[in-house]
Amino acid sequence: MADEETQVIVGLEVHCQLDTKSKLFCGCSTDYRVDGPNTHVCPICLGLPGAMPALNKRAIEYAMKVAKALNCEILNESEFSRKNYFYPDLDKAYQITQYDKPLAEGGYLEIESDEGGEKKVRLTRIHVEEDPGRLVHMGNVERGKYSLVDYNRAGIPLIEIVSEPDMRSPKEARKFLNKLRATLEYLSVFDSEKEGSLRVDANISIKGNERVEVKNITSYKGVEKALTFEMTRQKNLIRRGQKIARETRHYLEARGVTQSARSKEQEHDYRYFPEPDLRPLRVKSWLDGIDLPELPDARRERFMKEYGCSLSHARTLTGDLRLANFFESVVAPDKAGLSPLAATWIADTLIGELNYRDMSLDRFEPAAMTGLILLLKAETITDKSGVEVLRVMLDERLKNEPAETPDAIVKRLNLAKTAGDTGAITTAIEEAINENPKALADYRNGGSKALNFLVGQVMKKTRGKADPGELNRLLIEALKKREV
Amino acid sequence: MSGTIPFDPDDRYNAFLTTCKNPSHGNGKLAGVAVAVKDNISTKNIETTCASKILKGYVPPYDAHVIELLRAEGAAIAGKTNMDEFGMGSTTENSAFGPTLNPCDPSRVPGGSSGGSAAAVAAGMVQMALGSDTGGSIRCPASFCGIVGLKPSYGRVSRYGLIAYSNSLEQIGPLGKSVTDVSTLMSAIAGYDRHDTTSRDKPYTHTPDADIKGLKIGIPQEYFGAGVDPAVAAVVRKAIGRLEELGAVTVPCSIPSMEYALAAYYVTTTCEASSNLARFDGVRYGPAPDTNKSWHDAYTEVRAAGFGAEVRRRIMLGTFALSSGYYGKYYAKAQIARENVRADFNRIFSGADVIAGPTMPTVAFRLKEKSDPLSMYLADILTVPANLAGIPAISVPCGTAHGLPVGLQIMGRMFEDERVVDVAYAYEQAVN
Ligand SMILES: [Zn+2]
Numbered sequence: 047m048a049d050e051e052t053q054v055i056v057g058l059e060v061h062c063q064l065d066t067k068s069k070l071f072c073g074c075s076t077d078y079r080v081d082g083p084n085t086h087v088c089p090i091c092l093g094l095p096g097a098m099p100a101l102n103k104r105a106i107e108y109a110m111k112v113a114k115a116l117n118c119e120i121l122n123e124s125e126f127s128r129k130n131y132f133y134p135d136l137d138k139a140y141q142i143t144q145y146d147k148p149l150a151e152g153g154y155l156e157i158e159s160d161e162g163g164e165k166k167v168r169l170t171r172i173h174v175e176e177d178p179g180r181l182v183h184m185g186n187v188e189r190g191k192y193s194l195v196d197y198n199r200a201g202i203p204l205i206e207i208v209s210e211p212d213m214r215s216p217k218e219a220r221k222f223l224n225k226l227r228a229t230l231e232y233l234s235v236f237d238s239e240k241e242g243s244l245r246v247d248a249n250i251s252i253k254g255n256e257r258v259e260v261k262n263i264t265s266y267k268g269v270e271k272a273l274t275f276e277m278t279r280q281k282n283l284i285r286r287g288q289k290i291a292r293e294t295r296h297y298l299e300a301r302g303v304t305q306s307a308r309s310k311e312q313e314h315d316y317r318y319f320p321e322p323d324l325r326p327l328r329v330k331s332w333l334d335g336i337d338l339p340e341l342p343d344a345r346r347e348r349f350m351k352e353y354g355c356s357l358s359h360a361r362t363l364t365g366d367l368r369l370a371n372f373f374e375s376v377v378a379p380d381k382a383g384l385s386p387l388a389a390t391w392i393a394d395t396l397i398g399e400l401n402y403r404d405m406s407l408d409r410f411e412p413a414a415m416t417g418l419i420l421l422l423k424a425e426t427i428t429d430k431s432g433v434e435v436l437r438v439m440l441d442e443r444l445k446n447e448p449a450e451t452p453d454a455i456v457k458r459l460n461l462a463k464t465a466g467d468t469g470a471i472t473t474a475i476e477e478a479i480n481e482n483p484k485a486l487a488d489y490r491n492g493g494s495k496a497l498n499f500l501v502g503q504v505m506k507k508t509r510g511k512a513d514p515g516e517l518n519r520l521l522i523e524a525l526k527k528r529e530v
Numbered sequence: 531m532s533g534t535i536p537f538d539p540d541d542r543y544n545a546f547l548t549t550c551k552n553p554s555h556g557n558g559k560l561a562g563v564a565v566a567v568k569d570n571i572s573t574k575n576i577e578t579t580c581a582s583k584i585l586k587g588y589v590p591p592y593d594a595h596v597i598e599l600l601r602a603e604g605a606a607i608a609g610k611t612n613m614d615e616f617g618m619g620s621t622t623e624n625s626a627f628g629p630t631l632n633p634c635d636p637s638r639v640p641g642g643s644s645g646g647s648a649a650a651v652a653a654g655m656v657q658m659a660l661g662s663d664t665g666g667s668i669r670c671p672a673s674f675c676g677i678v679g680l681k682p683s684y685g686r687v688s689r690y691g692l693i694a695y696s697n698s699l700e701q702i703g704p705l706g707k708s709v710t711d712v713s714t715l716m717s718a719i720a721g722y723d724r725h726d727t728t729s730r731d732k733p734y735t736h737t738p739d740a741d742i743k744g745l746k747i748g749i750p751q752e753y754f755g756a757g758v759d760p761a762v763a764a765v766v767r768k769a770i771g772r773l774e775e776l777g778a779v780t781v782p783c784s785i786p787s788m789e790y791a792l793a794a795y796y797v798t799t800t801c802e803a804s805s806n807l808a809r810f811d812g813v814r815y816g817p818a819p820d821t822n823k824s825w826h827d828a829y830t831e832v833r834a835a836g837f838g839a840e841v842r843r844r845i846m847l848g849t850f851a852l853s854s855g856y857y858g859k860y861y862a863k864a865q866i867a868r869e870n871v872r873a874d875f876n877r878i879f880s881g882a883d884v885i886a887g888p889t890m891p892t893v894a895f896r897l898k899e900k901s902d903p904l905s906m907y908l909a910d911i912l913t914v915p916a917n918l919a920g921i922p923a924i925s926v927p928c929g930t931a932h933g934l935p936v937g938l939q940i941m942g943r944m945f946e947d948e949r950v951v952d953v954a955y956a957y958e959q960a961v962n
Contacts, residue, residue, distance in 0.1 A: 089592045096693045317805070322697035
């Protein structure tokens with residue numbers, strides 16, 4: 047438990063792009079990232095004079111799915127409002143959003159608390175709004191010659207999920223975000239792999255002090271970093287007896303710092319009023335038609351029960367939709383037989399190797415992993431060789447080289463365990479002992495370090511293929527022989 | 531049947547901002563009919579400026595829904611007509627491109643804001659025209675120019691492509707020399723449009739019927755009270771007498787909520803306008819800003835130079851009324867006042883089929899006569915209630931006062947546009 051005096055209080059506002067086929071108020075495709083600027087536009091999303099918004103029902107269905115999954119209350123009547131402000135990326139000079147009558151209120155999301163165990167983070171509301179366009183600055187924002195505007199993004203449906211200030215550390219904030227991402231992906235309404243699909247504003251304060259809004263956080267890791275920086279900054283000010291100013295700060299991702307926004311941005315008056323071109327939304331009855339899939343919490347419980355996963359492995363594996371699906375595919379040929387090994391190898395080893403390569407799981411097919419697990423289960427290769435096979439497989443895919451099967455790799459690199467082939471091990475042992483008379487002497491004097499050293503030497507000579515148990519047995523036998 | 535029609539009018543009244551030489555037409559119920567279109571309705575490949583400098587050079591890449599419908603019925607788009615800038619005015623003097631003159635008396639205004647459309651019809655340059663009516667902008671110029679103009683029920687005609695001034699009040703509607711022409715044009719433009727989700731699936735397929743026997747006409751005292759020129763009131767009373775001769779029955783009534791109607795109207799329109807017109811910043815269309823300035827300064831410069839005085843005034847009023855802390859005091863209150871107007875009309879319509887009175891409290895003003903904004907705002911008092919309630923209203927010529935045309939206004943129940951057309955038609959047939 048953190049010191050009561052410096053208790054950190056965090057609330058988040060998370061903007062997520064809904065993964066609909068078309069934009070919120072027009073028929074333009076949302077699949078804009080691969081095409082040139084201003085290619086997915088029409089009079090409506092360009093805000094041309096006279097164009098009017100027509101609501102994409104699918105976006106509302108998606109948002110309601112989220113609301114239902116997060117235990118929110120759908121309001122009997124909600125409405126769209128205009129948020130008025132001037133900015134070049136905002137083609138109508140107002141954003142169509144929801145203000146005092148959001149789609150949904152209340153609800154909660156369960157996360158793993160810093161103290162361990164589950165904790166509920168309460169939600170304030172969920173509302174639907176349109177994304178503005180995007181500015182591309184030529185050079186520095188302030189001093190650059192000019193900026194270009196790309197309206198491909200304008201009108202992409204967003205949901206804003208606002209939490210209560212229920213998080214107590216930057217780490218919890220990150221956990222909230224990860225859990226939220228997983229939930230949205232389980233619902234098939236969100237694609238976290240798409241660049242810019244998530245943006246976060248955070249409120250952070252130290253108990254009893256003014257709160258600061260941190261804007262512009264665009265990555266999952268960024269949340270923890272930005273909040274950690276801000277927490278330290280605020281604590282330092284308090285320690286020096288200074289007051290925390292209630293203000294808006296921008297997170298500068300590249301530098302990992304927050305910076306006070308200009309005063310002009312601090313005092314916006316958005317002049318909200320109901321959007322007169324759209325009718326009020328009465329959609330509560332749609333809830334009956336919305337079926338939820340299995341969500342992360344339920345899947346985590348099932349993984350523990352069905353596959354015997356530990357809580358920690360189950361949490362990791364189900365904390366990401368792709369990973370959970372991957373695991374289930376890997377063990378499908380033999381659930382009971384493969385699960386224990388697959389859980390560790392995927393949750394511990396594979397994730398690490400992928401992160402190291404900054405590689406997406408999508409590029410690695412479950413069948414290849416099953417092949418590897420089968421080799422490990424049959425004790426054809428050692429754990430050490432297993433890691434080597436995995437690395438080769440990942441590298442081949444990363445470099446778009448022909449993908450070999452795990453068996454082929456084992457064969458090519460001659461990684462098969464020397465089990466049964468005691469000759470090779472025995473030879474290696476004899477060599478190792480002969481080359482290290484000092485180790486032999488130490489061993490005779492009862493040095494267990496010497497034994498470990500000799501194991502290492504033999505391993506080196508057999509290039510890791512020797513089964514550790516067998517090697518130990520044969521080595522001790524050989525040493526005993528020398529005593530005679 | 532399809533082809534082109536010759537169109538090269540002598541535009542001595544400055545009714546047009548753009549004329550289309552030899553416009554093409556197709557087949558349909560408007561085949562070969564030249565239709566003039568108010569310059570706030572988007573026309574593909576034809577400059578559309580709302581009579582504002584800020585949109586000079588803007589050529590829409592798309593047609594408003596009503597234009598698509600007109601083309602589908604074979605109409606020829608003859609040109610774009612002059613108006614008060616963005617529809618803000620009742621005289622067409624607030625045009626950045628000079629006033630339109632009234633063909634009945636060129637020293638007078640044609641009314642507004644659809645003054646160019648009304649003048650083009652009155653002068654015989656076109657048979658029909660489209661206007662838009664936010665607080666009387668079709669009926670006022672129809673009245674002043676001695677022609678027929680209909681403001682349809684809110685939702686009856688798609689607004690998609692109409693450059694918004696006040697979305698919750700305005701409707702596109704027809705102007706013509708006869709009720710039949712207005713009815714024909716209405717039948718071409720009415721109906722649901724998926725691009726305008728405030729539009730209703732209520733097509734108009736009516737043929738005017740002059741039989742009004744037994745019709746109950748409410749006569750609100752406010753429409754003949756203070757501020758209404760007695761000469762105008764007398765002409766309108768006489769016209770209502772003709773309707774009684776045709777078998778209609780009159781019942782006196784009152785609309786007490788009218789006291790707040792103008793205030794509610796101007797709060798609503800200025801608030802919505804301040805937001806609608808914010809997009810005109812020189813970034814995407816209209817005169818480009820000086821790129822050496824920061825965008826914020828460039829916006830200020832473009833907007834200060836591009837908007838006329840009346841538009842700037844209304845943007846400032848609306849911006850103020852929507853500011854933090856004032857929303858409840860102004861916009862929200864105005865919506866309550868609108869509810870009261872609606873309730874008054876509902877009450878009256880439980881005992882009357884239509885309501886009749888003058889369209890305008892006076893005949894056409896002299897040019898520059900309405901120099902202070904407030905007296906111009908007051909001229910809208912008899913037309914604004916129909917917009918606040920969303921109900922249909924038509925203006926039909928009913929004689930002259932001071933030698934100038936007077937309009938008889940007939941208002942009807944929501945979506946009973948057919949009935950107000952019938953009453954106007956009955957009157958027109960009786961006097962012709
Ligand atoms: Zn679009």
